[in-house]
Amino acid sequence: MSEAPIPYAGDYGGPMRILQLHTRRGVVAKAGVTVGIDGAHYHQGWGRAAFEIPADRPVHVVVSQGAGQIGVAATELTPEQPSALEYRGPAALYLAGTIGAPGTVKQRGCLVQLAIFALFPLMALALVIVIVILLSR
Template identity: 85%
Template sequence: MTETPIPYSGDHDGPTRVLQLHTRRGVVAKAGVTVGIDGAHYHQPWGRVAFEIPADKPVHVAVSQGGGQIGVAATVLTPEQPSELEYRGPAALYLAGTIGTPGTVKQRGCLLQLAIFALLPLALALVIVIGILLSR
């Protein structure tokens, strides 16, 4: 399936190419992402989206959630680089996302989330046991 790319909104008369961007949710994610291409912002659902970009100059690509303040990740795509990127949302909304070549990005905060979810029940159990012991 070939999708029609979103046209480049900057001032550019030279050759173009198509950026394929694949956005993947983190453990906790907002409803969609905001993609910035050289300062122009596009609100998009999670998944794949195509953008027309200049083929002869570097392009700044940024992705975020929650109106641009959550899970921010950015890169500059040079004409020599392949025009395919992957964004991965973080496991916790206060962390940055990651953006890069598909298959190379990792989700930030997974170990932290695992520690929180694993230790929280243990801490709660400890509080209950201490409460029982103190009430005797």
């Protein structure tokens, strides 16, 4: 990542560290994400971003899709935790996203989406079979 980290917006003069945040789209996704750090909001594209955060106290991190309350996921990052997080958008926009240590987050709603996408063609096929059977009598 070649860009400088986004400065911390809160009133804080202590030691800082860099939060590396990787946001990953779900099956259905808005154009970008809104990252909230201790109440300050930053509109970002999908991918990697770096933020300055206090090094000696917990920081509240919230990620949502677009500018609204879609796919919201939140966590509190303590000074003892590594300063890297991953956000994964859900498979359906009415579900919450997930946020956590890189490599540990899973996409919510994959089975629901699979059921929706698989069930509709199966129902259409069953309807066609029923119609063919009725017309062949």
